[in-house]
Amino acid sequence: MGLIIRPAAEADRAAIWSIIAPTLRAGETYTLPRDMREADALAYWFAPSHAPFVVEDAGEVVGTYYLRANQQGGGAHVANCGYMTSAxxxxxxxxxxxxxHSQTEARARGFRAMQFNIVISTNTRAVALWESCGFAVVGRLPGAFDHPTAGFVDALVMFKTL
Structure with missing residues (x-):
């Protein structure tokens, strides 16, 4: 697999939207509004506090993520990310x-840990993937996510020291 992961550029906006739009519309894994407009979604992804990246495979953008500080002040040493892959x-x-890649970037930027604030419990593939990458479930938020087909489901807080 000849993947290239690089910082996202303005020219990547359409490709990023083509990845994040179906995920947002499905409403199964992100706490962002299902009907979020393209301009608002891209403003979120490219927010000044976010460092967005894209993954290219044979010249096609097939994934995107952002890296940011999870909190400000005393919590600014913990990173947070959002990842999306094209269907x-x-x-x-x-x-x-x-x-x-995000863990390497986070370490290079001085982060000491990474936290995923809301991993939807029904997203079992993601939970298993993050656990295989060394993340542990450190909290469970009962019924914290309103899933479009499963109803109110738990959200997990996952954490890893870098």
Whole structure:
């Protein structure tokens, strides 16, 4: 797999939107509004506090993630990320590659840990992937996510020391 992970550029906006739009519309894994407009979603992904990246495979953008500080002040040493993979690239190791890359980037930027604030418990593939990357479930938020088909489901807080 000849993946290239690089900082996202303005020219990547359309490709990023093509990845994040279906995920947002499905409403199964992110706490962002399902009807979020393209401009608002891209403003969020490219927020000044976020460092967005894309994954290219054979010149096609197949994944994207952002890296940011999870909190400010005394919590600014803990990183947070959001990852999305194109539907066509699911199951090809893109999310794992982004997770590994993000940890390297986080360490290089001085972060000491990484925390995922809301991993939806029904997203079993993601939970298993993050656990295989060394993250542990450190908290469970009962019924914290309103899943479009499963109803109110738990959200997990996952953490890893870098």
């Amino acid at each position: 066509a690239a699911t199951g090809r190791g893109i999310a794992r590659a982004m997770c590994e």
